[in-house]
Amino acid sequence: MTNRHSESHNALLHPLQESEPLLERFFFLNRVVILAIFAALTLFLGYQASTLRLEASFEKMLPTAHPYIQNHLQYQDQLRGTGNAVRIAVETTEGDIFTHEFQETLQNIHDEVFFINGVNRSALESIWSPGVRWREVTEEGFDGGPVLPDGYDGSPESLETLRENVYKSGQIGALASNDLRSAVVYAPLYDRDPQTGEALDYHQFAQDLERQIRDKYESDTIRIHIIGFAKLVGTLIEGASQVTLFFAVALGITAVLLYLYSRCLRATSVAITCSVMAVIWQLGLLSALGFSLDPYSMLVPFLVFAIGVSHSVQVINAIAHEAARGASRLMSSRLAFRSLYVAGLVALISDGFGFATLMVIEIQVIRDLAVAASLGVAAIILTNLIVLPILMSYVGVSRSSLEHLARVERKPRHPLWDRMVAVTNPRVAGITVLVALAAMGYGLWKQQDLKIGDLDAGAPELRPDSRYNRDVAFFGDYYSTSTDLFVVMVETPPQQCADYDTLYAIDQLQWKLQNLPGVQSTRSLADFAKRYMSASNEGAIKWHAINRNQRLMDAASIQAPSDVVNSNCSLAPVLIYLDDHKAETLETVVTAVEAFTQQNDLDGVNFLMASGNAGIEAATNIVIGDAHIKMLIWVYGVVILLCLLTFRSIRTVVCIILPLMLTSVLCQVLMYYLNIGVKVATLPVIALGVGIGVDYGIYIYSKLESYLKQGMPLRDAYFNTLNTTGKAVAFTGFTLAIGVGTWIFSPIKFQADMGILLAFMFLWNMLGAMVLMPALTCLLMPKRIGATGSQSQHPSPSDHPQSRHSQQALQEELS
Structure with a gap:
């Protein structure tokens, strides 16, 4: 076992790898007991999942830690x-x-x-x-x-x-x-x-x-x-039923493509079953812990299913290759578990921690989404890394699947893979990296124009022609008090809201706001006081002003309606009706109010933002804008740390992480061109895309490194990586992109937006792992290139001594 020990020595997770044979023996020598326990847990959690509620809360949408929202909550009963x-x-x-x-x-x-x-x-x-x-x-x-x-x-x-x-x-x-x-x-x-x-x-x-x-x-x-x-x-x-329909369509597409890939009905059934089991566990755990699904997290179960399928394909692919070399059902399953245990666990831990970084965003609905995604990843570790290989040790891979695999491997050269290995040539690798850096530079420049918040009028979660948005347009067309209300709360000492200086400042703020683009109208105690003075003087226009006689102003405050003054005259809200709640409109109003507040400092008077649906939206945009970069730093920080601990090489980390970063940057450029803002519904996609994408890089690099350690030149090592793990990664990327691509037809617009963005990230993360990562390896690790100029015959992985050694060692253990 010297070879295995030397491989483990460089790795970060040394304790994990040392526990690998122990866990393998424990799981596979107690297969019946473990499957019985998992079956019982699935039934229990399935029952719990049936009680899960789909609901939403207005409070969960609020960034409660933001000062604007704290001001709103303090005075909401008086507004x-x-x-x-x-x-x-x-x-x-x-x-x-x-x-x-x-x-x-x-x-x-x-x-x-x-x-x-x-x-x-x-x-x-x-x-x-x-x-x-x-x-x-x-x-x-x-x-x-x-x-x-x-x-x-x-x-x-x-x-x-x-x-x-x-x-x-x-x-x-x-x-x-x-x-x-x-x-x-x-x-x-x-x-x-x-x-x-x-x-x-x-x-x-x-x-x-x-x-x-x-x-x-x-x-x-x-x-x-x-x-x-x-x-x-x-x-x-109500659209959740259609989300379920799209989930079923995606599941069916995945099953069909997985069968065409594996040519084994048994393997396909086990992979789909274990991935669905992970979803059941996730939903059951959410219900048992007192959580519920809401419209913004109801797509997470499909992402859990997608991640489960991604790892299932790797396991089945490894089992099929071991079985093709003559290993029995049990032996091929144990060898697959042994070869993928560390890589799969590291990838899933990276997923889980990546999703958990969403907790830095102080909006409860996003934090609930982070919990749901993290629980789903934890379930996948058990269902797809443990249950799946145990089940496969019983059912095995069909003969037709092995014959298909043998026909593929008998081909001396795979035309597609043969072209892709060109990226291991230093010149081609250099051009590839330069193109990637240029794309990243363009993306970093262009994403500066990316907007935070909604970019469309109405409810951007729905299609513009939906019934709800048509109703919103009706109110905008025929009512002066728009549906988008921004409230500035003017706080004064008790019984002082009608003070002349205060009313004059309010009047000046209104004048400034009314001249801003996007502001429809304003309303306040100052308006009522001016109308009151005019009405008290036979409607004379010259009296339509704020009077310096304080008794008259106090009398006006007593007569004022309750929406512009509270009961003890300590709060005088300024109601600002906007044309829409687009990000640009809200930024303009917030900037104007902040500038006015700095220029008008009155003793005992505070101009507090913000209430109203537009004020809450403005606070949410500010929180999302601040958390956007913070979340990316956290998610990449966690993934980089785990990869560094695992591979103990900064160059390796660069090879794995740079393609992910390129995809994240290009995804935000795509959002700009599709007029999609960064908001509650779309921000999690970036973290979810990174979490799923890192799996591709870890699997491919782990396999590539194992071949390099056997003494293969980079070209041959990468060819064999493509022929094994690479096929599974390519299949997973295309299959999941097709599955989420069906969401484009959803009547719920934010689901369609998520479908576009996720499909893009699935494909680009896959391409980055299969093209950019080996090119970076070629340039950053020139000592591993080997005889890249020779026309190698790309020997099969089964020809290598370690594969035979592992089978022999395992056979001795089984004996």
Whole structure:
């Protein structure tokens, strides 16, 4: 065993490799017991997986450690209309809203929404709400009342009174559309179900909206438009069934291609079974630990399946080659386990730690995704590195598969591999590396233009022509108060929000913001104070200003609505309605507010950002932007450390890591050209792509190094690597790219985006490991090139003494 000991001596994981024979004997001498334990665990975790919930939480989307969100959470109970809510627009296709039939429908919808579980009934608003009021100035002073007149009976007189009240209420553009052809029911939501205390079930809530509102009241003359976080999440969860369909399609494609590759139905069945088993274990563990799936992590199970298939192909490929040399089923499985144990374990540990680096992002939904992915990788270690070779020791590889492999290996030269080994020529290697460096340079230059956040209006998670995004566009077209609200909270000492200097500063901030591109309108206590002064002086325009008489300003604050001042006059929100929540728009507003705050330092007055859905989005973008580079540093730092510990060579680490870095850079360039921003849905793809891609490099380099240590020149060693591990890596890269490529047709846009990016990363990581890595090896390790200029016959791996020695040694152990 001297040869094996010398190979182990250089490696990092010396204790791991020393334990290799012990673990091998333990697993294969107790096969029945181990399979029985794993079968029982699979049944238990399968039951747990059946109880796993698919849900979402508004709070989990918040970067709670960011100062903006802490400000929002501090004042969210005092900020009306800035939290989690849905808006339901009821549109008439005939006439306007001032008809008896329309108002009857609006009343019924208002009442229906009132009783839907999860609605904050005390804050429900429409023109049928008694708290929605009108005001006017008369000869006798101020007058006002509910918008819906007392004694409303649907008569022409009461409808005309209603029309006048709507005009006087200032609700045109808010609860009534600018063209008066639709009206809104605004429904704030609880984050937790008031009946059970559990997180609000958005899927059920969205279904209630569809069944009790849209399905019941939409007709030829009435159209219903519904928007809000709860409706968006409900739409995404409804698309989960289609995600399952795409998972099934990808599984079928993988199974067919795996069979065509292996020509063995038994091996294909075992590989697919073990990979699906890993998914079952992952889902079961999530449920047992109290986690749930959400729309942003429901694609992780497929990634676990993909990683499982990747490692299964390597194991089956190794078993087939050992069996082709005459080893028995048990012997070929043990030899495959022994040859892949360290490389597979290191690759999976790299995957797990790479996914775990997502925990540095302080957004709970991403952290949950990191936990789900890491648990999946842990399951693969057990199911695909242990259970799979044990199962294969019973079923073995079919004769037709061995005959196919023998026919392939009898060919003296593989035309594709023969062309690819050209990268081991120093001149070709140099050109290859220069091209890669040029591509990386271009990518680093171009990715500076990559945007953080959403780049499209509406909900970018869905297609632009989806029902939800059409409803968002409707609100944008017909309402002045847009769906994208950014709130600056002006904090003052109690009873001082109407101080002249404070109101003047607020007024100046509004003027500055209203002149920014992307800002639709603004609203604040300063606006109301100016209107109050004008109304108190017979509507004279010259009084439409902030008055230095403090008593008048205090009187105005008492009359002000609750959305622009709190009860003790210590908070005066500035409501900023935006055209959209695109990254550029949010950056412009944040920069303007920060600049204004620095220039206007008032004692005891703080301009705090940010609340509203756009304010939360701005905080999220800032966190994602900061974590983007930090996450890449962590994921590459972990992978580099593990590779360095494993191979004990900086040059080897460069050979493995540089192709991964090139793929990451080019992926971000692709995001730029496809107009995909870095956000909650897309940021994890980069870490997941690195985690999966490092497997290719570790497997290929481990096999290449084993041939080099046997004294082969680099050209021959690489040819044999391609003919064994390389085939499996190429198959895996293409198969997984095809599988995720089907996601392009998903109606959920972020799934389609992830499909494009993952397919790109699968292919480029595969090409990088098979082309760039050997070229780097050629240039960085010239002593290993050997007789690259000779026309070698590329001897088969079975001709080498170590293979025969390993079989003989194992046969002695079995004896």
